[in-house]
Amino acid sequence: xxxxxxxxxxxxxxxxxxxxxVPLLRKLPLVGGGxxxxxxDTELEVRDVETDRDHLAAYNEVCGFARDDVLPPTYPHIVxxxxxxxxxxxxxxxxxxxxxxxxxxEIEQLRPxxxxxxxxxxxxxxxxxxxxxGTQFAMAAxxxxxQEPVWRSRNVYLHRHGKPAGGGKPSGxxxxxxxxxxxxxxxxxxxxxxxxxxxxxxVSGDRNPIHLHGWSAKxxxxxxxxxxxxxxxxxxxxxxxxxxxxxxxxxxxxKLPLFLPAQVAFGVRDGGAFEVRDASSGKPxxxxxxxxxx
Numbered sequence: 334x335x336x337x338x339x340x341x342x343x344x345x346x347x348x349x350x351x352x353x354x355v356p357l358l359r360k361l362p363l364v365g366g367g368x369x370x371x372x373x374d375t376e377l378e379v380r381d382v383e384t385d386r387d388h389l390a391a392y393n394e395v396c397g398f399a400r401d402d403v404l405p406p407t408y409p410h411i412v413x414x415x416x417x418x419x420x421x422x423x424x425x426x427x428x429x430x431x432x433x434x435x436x437x438x439e440i441e442q443l444r445p446x447x448x449x450x451x452x453x454x455x456x457x458x459x460x461x462x463x464x465x466x467g468t469q470f471a472m473a474a475x476x477x478x479x480q481e482p483v484w485r486s487r488n489v490y491l492h493r494h495g496k497p498a499g500g501g502k503p504s505g506x507x508x509x510x511x512x513x514x515x516x517x518x519x520x521x522x523x524x525x526x527x528x529x530x531x532x533x534x535x536v537s538g539d540r541n542p543i544h545l546h547g548w549s550a551k552x553x554x555x556x557x558x559x560x561x562x563x564x565x566x567x568x569x570x571x572x573x574x575x576x577x578x579x580x581x582x583x584x585x586x587x588k589l590p591l592f593l594p595a596q597v598a599f600g601v602r603d604g605g606a607f608e609v610r611d612a613s614s615g616k617p618x619x620x621x622x623x624x625x626x627x
Contacts, residue, residue: 334457336376342454345538348422370427372458372470373605377416380383380389381451382410389448392536394527395562405574406583407567409454409484410438411537413474414563416456417488420472427460428468428492431541431553434605435562437489439584446476446483453477460489467493467554516615517600521572525560527594533564560591565619569607572599578625585621 389400389408398405421430446452454478460471469491476484530544543548543559550558566585570577591597596612605623610616 334374334376336378336455339377339379339416339419342379342382342412343419345415345418345540348415348418349540370461370468372427372461373420373423373425375420376455376457377419378453379412379416380453380456382412382454383451384448386448388536395532395536396567398567398574399571400574402448404448405567406440406442406484406570406577406581407563408420409446409452409474409476410440410563412452412454413456413486415538416454417458417472417474420456420458421570427461428470428490432492434491434493435488435587436491437487437584437586438563438566439487439582441485441582443483443580445579446478450478450483452483453479464491467491504617509606516598516610517579517602517606518597521599521602522612523568523597523599525591525593525595525597527558529560529564530558530593533561537561537563538620555590555592560593560595562619563585565591565609566621569599569609569621571618573601573607573623577623580625583621584624585619587619593619 375597384404386401386466389404391399392408392411393399393405396405397409401571418430420426421428421433454474454546455476455477456472458470460469461474462469469489472490473487474486474488475482531546534540534544539561541561543553544550544561545558547557550556562585565587566583570583591609597618598612599607599609601607605625607621607623608617611618
């Protein structure tokens with residue numbers, strides 16, 4: 334594995350146009366590239382990134398977190414995500430960035446991270462494998478304070494191709510045999526405003542067009558803008574914030590897109606499971622599990 338160190342996290346504003354242009358370049362007969370189904374053998378690292386307190390306050394406001402002396406468990410993702418996009422936007426990456434479906438996220442917080450502790454973050458691609466709707470892979474990240482690992486994450490993406498078939502990873506959300514699980518008891522109801530994609534995009538840098546406006550979402554096949562998956566996970570953890578332990582692991586699976594605006598119910602089950610469903614229809618948007626023994 335080759336490690337490349339960057340001076341600072343790359344700009345997502347510059348990377349998204351590149352993500353649009355790379356698939357077009359691949360179609361040129363003298364350019365090509367991206368045909369091999371192999372993930373790059375490269376890790377990107379950025380060292381000693383300091384947290385801007387005003388930015389942290391803005392992130393907390395958008396996501397619902399209350400504390401400002403420690404980083405929310407989803408906040409290091411803001412540093413790691415541009416590194417992941419940089420890897421996925423390369424011409425040699427086997428899949429086009431735009432069109433990938435974010436289907437899951439796992440976070441392991443090894444200890445609380447103080448807002449004044451600089452983070453060194455490293456990101457790599459891994460775990461290329463079949464899925465019942467195409468091919469999936471993961472972008473793995475680790476954050477350290479000095480030489481101490483304090484946070485890890487794994488984001489799973491799906492490249493869709495062909496029709497669903499057996500033999501791959503299942504993507505359903507029901508019980509074995511097709512039986513759907515009853516909704517969890519609602520702990521809270523949220524009104525998700527139509528501008529949450531723009532607001533989260535402003536603090537995260539993730540201004541993917543499908544999240545911003547009705548017209549930009551339609552350009553990419555969505556009838557309305559959809560909420561960021563990582564905003565929805567952050568909102569869940571903000572709801573659980575008062576009871577979160579110092580160290581834990583939390584994984585989520587992203588289900589149906591959350592079209593904006595929306596009314597949703599946040600439910601919790603015994604044993605650490607939680608979910609977000611449409612408040613009227615009960616259709617699932619997110620299911621998650623909190624492991625306090627990690």
